[in-house]
Amino acid sequence: MGDEILDPSLEARLRQALERFYLRGEDAPEALERQVQRYARCLKTFCGRFPQPGEDAAGADDLQIYRAPGRTELSGNHTDHNGGFVLAAAVHLDCVAVVRRRDDMTVRVISEGHPEVCDVDLTALDPLSCEEGSLAALVRGVGSAMREWGSDCGGFDAYLHSEVPVGSGLSSSAAVEVLLAQVQNTLYNEGRIDTVTLAKIGRRAENRHFGKPCGLMDQLACAGGGISGIDLADHDAPELHRLAGGFTRHGVAVVIVSTGGNHADLTEDYAAIPREMRAVASELGGRQLRDLSCEAVLATLPELRTRCGDRAVLRALHFFDETDRARLQYRALEEGNLDEYLRLARESGSSSWCLLQNAATPQEPREQGIPLALALTERYLRLRGIRNAAWRVHEGGFAGTIQVYLPLDELEAYKAEIEWVFGVDAAVRVRTSDHGAARVF
Numbered sequence: 001m002g003d004e005i006l007d008p009s010l011e012a013r014l015r016q017a018l019e020r021f022y023l024r025g026e027d028a029p030e031a032l033e034r035q036v037q038r039y040a041r042c043l044k045t046f047c048g049r050f051p052q053p054g055e056d057a058a059g060a061d062d063l064q065i066y067r068a069p070g071r072t073e074l075s076g077n078h079t080d081h082n083g084g085f086v087l088a089a090a091v092h093l094d095c096v097a098v099v100r101r102r103d104d105m106t107v108r109v110i111s112e113g114h115p116e117v118c119d120v121d122l123t124a125l126d127p128l129s130c131e132e133g134s135l136a137a138l139v140r141g142v143g144s145a146m147r148e149w150g151s152d153c154g155g156f157d158a159y160l161h162s163e164v165p166v167g168s169g170l171s172s173s174a175a176v177e178v179l180l181a182q183v184q185n186t187l188y189n190e191g192r193i194d195t196v197t198l199a200k201i202g203r204r205a206e207n208r209h210f211g212k213p214c215g216l217m218d219q220l221a222c223a224g225g226g227i228s229g230i231d232l233a234d235h236d237a238p239e240l241h242r243l244a245g246g247f248t249r250h251g252v253a254v255v256i257v258s259t260g261g262n263h264a265d266l267t268e269d270y271a272a273i274p275r276e277m278r279a280v281a282s283e284l285g286g287r288q289l290r291d292l293s294c295e296a297v298l299a300t301l302p303e304l305r306t307r308c309g310d311r312a313v314l315r316a317l318h319f320f321d322e323t324d325r326a327r328l329q330y331r332a333l334e335e336g337n338l339d340e341y342l343r344l345a346r347e348s349g350s351s352s353w354c355l356l357q358n359a360a361t362p363q364e365p366r367e368q369g370i371p372l373a374l375a376l377t378e379r380y381l382r383l384r385g386i387r388n389a390a391w392r393v394h395e396g397g398f399a400g401t402i403q404v405y406l407p408l409d410e411l412e413a414y415k416a417e418i419e420w421v422f423g424v425d426a427a428v429r430v431r432t433s434d435h436g437a438a439r440v441f
Helices: 008-022 028-049 135-148 172-189 195-210 217-224 267-283 294-299 301-308 310-334 338-356 369-383 408-422
Strands: 064-075 085-101 106-111 114-121 156-162 227-231 239-243 252-258 390-394 401-407 427-430
Touching (some): 028 156, 064 172, 064 401, 106 135, 135 172, 227 310, 252 408, 267 310, 294 310, 338 401, 369 401, 401 408
Parallel strands (some): 106 156
Antiparallel strands (some): 106 114, 390 401
């Protein structure tokens, strides 16, 4: 490890702690060694930026390390905000924090690539418009939500290092939120806060302080780990089901392809989906689509077309099919039936493209990155006769990413083909992680 070498006893303890999180998969020994070096660099950086007399990374006994994974949506595209059942998985790409508790109410955070200190006074917890979209907003928002849920919060110094690519659709902000919440949980609440509450704290911070509307799926997946089936009929009391294991054991790689987002403001595109779904629900006396049945919608199609529009009706039909599909996919994984799971994943992609209509934004008709990536992927798999595969819109859509399942032995050839169009490193393989937000060391 060169100049990153820790005190041998500290390195041995660190390596033993990391085995729980990273010693898994076909590249486990290499992955573990890379993570040992990564954590050692994080320790060294923290001690350099938040020094104490006579301390270095070799002997920082009062430091703690936390991690929280990113997540990938598996099914339930745009159903969480109307009470749907969704399927998501924590991924191996994660955010790490080296932390030291302070004796005051100040949180000081630095992060990789942003050398300036984010300095937040937790005696003032109201949202600040000047902080929207910033790390400071998440720090303050988590502190505020902790208090709202009747928990304590306090000060600490932290260095953050994330391997979750920003804009990848892997929920980098949710990972940071639940990471900060877990730090507060451990330092000031003796670890009493449960997974669902940690997720709610993260969502509250993102909605109220960070300024981004979102459901609860992202935070629940990051906080809990594994593959999560989440029933959001009651947003205040979501029903969480979890599976361990992933897709590698089936000989399948999960790839997220970034198609290059356009520069249009997509807020209205995103906001229109829950608005139109709720408009259909309201016409039939419901608060959200989960309050209704698909049969009730089909029985009143002529009236709904007139009052809500055809697109709203199509999106409502997507909701019902996608919610049922996510449940069936969870069951297929539970039973180890990957063929059925992949068939349903292909249906999910088709429904998002044709019914939900979030493959491209009508604002920029010349930009069709997601449809192009889907078409090229389908063509690649068809021409090579690959059947155990699937491709679908990933995350919010309109611009951004697609999700692809394909055999492991096709991974490199597919990456070369798709990256020729969308650029180097556009295709990122993700592995599921069985561990959610946690103290590592």
